[in-house]
Amino acid sequence: MKRRQFFGASLLAGLPFISRAEPGYIAPGDPGYDQSRQLFNSDLSLKPAFIARCRTEVEVVKAINFAREANLAVSVKSGGHCFMGSSMSDGSLAIDLGGMSQRVYLPESQKLIAGPGVKLGKLYDVLLPKGRILPAGSCAGVGLGGLALGGGYGLFSRQWGLTCDHMERVKMVNGVGELVDSRDDPELLWACRGGGNGNFGVVTSMEFQTRPVRATFGAQRFVARGFSEVKAIKLMKAWFEIAGGLAEPIFSAFVFNGKQISILLTTSFTTGGPVFRKACAALRRAGFSAKSPTNSPTARALRRYYGQPGPLPFYNVSGGYYHGYADVKKAAALTAQKVMGTSGLIFQVNTLGGAITRGPDSAYAHRKFPFMGEIQAYWERKSARDQLIEDVTVIRKAIGAKAHYRNYPDPTLENPSEAYYGESLLQLKALKIRYDPDNVIRHAQSL
Numbered sequence: 444m445k446r447r448q449f450f451g452a453s454l455l456a457g458l459p460f461i462s463r464a465e466p467g468y469i470a471p472g473d474p475g476y477d478q479s480r481q482l483f484n485s486d487l488s489l490k491p492a493f494i495a496r497c498r499t500e501v502e503v504v505k506a507i508n509f510a511r512e513a514n515l516a517v518s519v520k521s522g523g524h525c526f527m528g529s530s531m532s533d534g535s536l537a538i539d540l541g542g543m544s545q546r547v548y549l550p551e552s553q554k555l556i557a558g559p560g561v562k563l564g565k566l567y568d569v570l571l572p573k574g575r576i577l578p579a580g581s582c583a584g585v586g587l588g589g590l591a592l593g594g595g596y597g598l599f600s601r602q603w604g605l606t607c608d609h610m611e612r613v614k615m616v617n618g619v620g621e622l623v624d625s626r627d628d629p630e631l632l633w634a635c636r637g638g639g640n641g642n643f644g645v646v647t648s649m650e651f652q653t654r655p656v657r658a659t660f661g662a663q664r665f666v667a668r669g670f671s672e673v674k675a676i677k678l679m680k681a682w683f684e685i686a687g688g689l690a691e692p693i694f695s696a697f698v699f700n701g702k703q704i705s706i707l708l709t710t711s712f713t714t715g716g717p718v719f720r721k722a723c724a725a726l727r728r729a730g731f732s733a734k735s736p737t738n739s740p741t742a743r744a745l746r747r748y749y750g751q752p753g754p755l756p757f758y759n760v761s762g763g764y765y766h767g768y769a770d771v772k773k774a775a776a777l778t779a780q781k782v783m784g785t786s787g788l789i790f791q792v793n794t795l796g797g798a799i800t801r802g803p804d805s806a807y808a809h810r811k812f813p814f815m816g817e818i819q820a821y822w823e824r825k826s827a828r829d830q831l832i833e834d835v836t837v838i839r840k841a842i843g844a845k846a847h848y849r850n851y852p853d854p855t856l857e858n859p860s861e862a863y864y865g866e867s868l869l870q871l872k873a874l875k876i877r878y879d880p881d882n883v884i885r886h887a888q889s890l
C-alpha cells in the first residue's frame with residue numbers, strides 16, 4: 444500500500460533517518476496541525492514534532508515503533524484536559540487517542556467497554572438512558588482516559604467510589620510496542636487504577652463495572668456574601684465540619700471565589716430526605732443563605748455541571764488532600780486575603796471519603812482523605828495572568844499539603860511523583876522499568 448508523506452523537507456532534514464511516516468501523522472505546517480495540538484488550556488502552546496491520530500491498537504503499536512526508530516519521546520493525549528498539558532510536549536510524537544472513543548454497554552453484565560478518547564458527556568449519553576452510571580467527573584469534555592488512569596472523582600464517588608475503582612480490565616501498548624492485557628498481567632490493572640497517566644504505556648481500551656442511577660437527582664446551593672476575612676474563615680471551618688459528617692450519597696463542594704462563597708450540596712436521593720435537610724439546616728445556621736432546592740431528571744441535572752466547552756486560559760493546581768479544617772487552618776487567613784483581594788482566584792474544596800476509602804487494591808494512594816482542594820485562576824486580560832499564577836502557588840505552598848491529586852497536577856511541585864503516588868511509588872517505578880525500559884513514554888512529571 445502506498446503511504447502518503449505528511450511532512451516537509453525542512454523537518455525531514457532535522458530527522459534524516461525518517462523516510463516516511465504512517466498515514467494520518469501530521470507535523471508543523473501541515474493542515475490541521477494547529478487544531479490538533481490545541482489543548483483545553485489555551486494558555487499552553489506545545490509543539491510536538493508529529494501528531495499521530497490513532498484509531499486502533501495496531502496504529503498505536505506502529506506509532507510507538509515509529510517513535511523508537513526516530514528517537515522521539517511519546518506523549519499521550521485522550522481528552523486533552525490536563526491542567527499542565529502533559530498530553531503533549533515539544534518535539535515529541537503525540538499519540539492522539541481522540542478517535543478511540545468507542546463506548547459499548549453490555550446489558551447482560553452491566554459493564555462498559557470504552558476507548559480512552561471518549562468524553563464524559565458522550566459516556567453519560569450512553570449510560571444514563573439505561574439507568575446506569577460510571578462514577579466519574581462532572582465536566583462533559585474531559586477524556587475518560589486521563590480521568591480514569593489518575594483516579595476520577597465526582598458527584599457519585601462518595602456513594603460508589605472512584606472511576607478507577609470500577610476499572611476491571613485494561614489493554615495497553617507498552618513502551619516497547621507490545622500489547623499487554625491486564626487479564627494476563629493483573630499488576631497492570633493495579634497500576635492503571637490511579638498510576639497510569641502517560642507513565643509507561645498507551646492504554647487503548649478499558650472495561651468498567653457500571654452502577655445503577657436513580658431517575659431523580661437532587662441539589663441545592665448555598666451562598667454567603669458581604670463577609671469579612673475573619674468571617675470567611677469561620678464559614679470555611681463550619682463547612683468542613685458539616686461536610687465531614689455527610690451521608691455517602693451526598694457530595695459537597697466549597698467554592699470561595701472573590702467576595703462570595705458558594706456551597707453545592709448534591710444527593711443521589713432527593714433533597715427532601717432527613718439527612719440532606721439536616722445538612723441544609725446546619726449550613727443555614729452557619730450563615731449561608733439557601734437557594735431553592737432542585738430535584739430533576741438525572742440526565743438533565745448532571746448537564747448543569749458539564750462546564751464550558753473551552754478552550755480557555757487558566758492555571759489550576761491541586762491544593763492537596765486534607766483530613767479536615769486543621770490541615771488548611773494555618774493558610775486560611777492568607778487564602779481569604781488573596782481570594783477576596785484578587786479577581787479570578789478561586790479556592791475550592793470537594794468532599795471525597797465514603798466508598799472511596801473502601802476501594803480496591805490500586806496505585807491510587809490517597810483513599811484515607813475525606814477532602815481535596817483545588818486552587819484555580821482564570822483571567823480575561825493577559826496582564827492579570829502572572830500575578831494570579833503567583834498567588835496560586837503562594838496559597839498552595841502556605842497550605843503545605845504533602846499529598847496531591849495526580850489529575851490536578853502542579854508544575855511547581857518539588858517531588859511530584861511522591862505527592863501523587865505516595866506509597867505506590869516504588870511499585871510504579873518497578874513497573875515503569877518493566878513496561879518502558881527506555882523511557883520512551885514521558886512528560887514533564889512522568890515516572
Ligand SMILES: Cc1cc2nc3c(=O)[nH]c(=O)nc-3n(C[C@H](O)[C@H](O)[C@H](O)COP(=O)(O)OP(=O)(O)OC[C@H]3O[C@@H](n4cnc5c(N)ncnc54)[C@H](O)[C@@H]3O)c2cc1C
Nearest residue numbers: 521522523524525530559580581586588589590596641646
Ligand atoms: C474543566 C475540567 C474539569 C475537570 N473535572 C474533573 C472532575 O470532575 N473529576 C476529576 O477527577 N478530574 C477532573 N478534571 C481533571 C481531569 O481528570 C484530568 O485533567 C484528566 O487527566 C483529563 O483527562 P484527559 O484525557 O482529558 O486529558 P489528557 O490531557 O489527554 O491526559 C491527561 C494525562 O493522562 C495521560 N493519558 C491520557 N490518556 C492516556 C492513555 N490512554 N494512556 C496512557 N496515558 C494517558 C496523558 O499523557 C496525560 O498525562 C477536570 C479537568 C478540567 C480541565
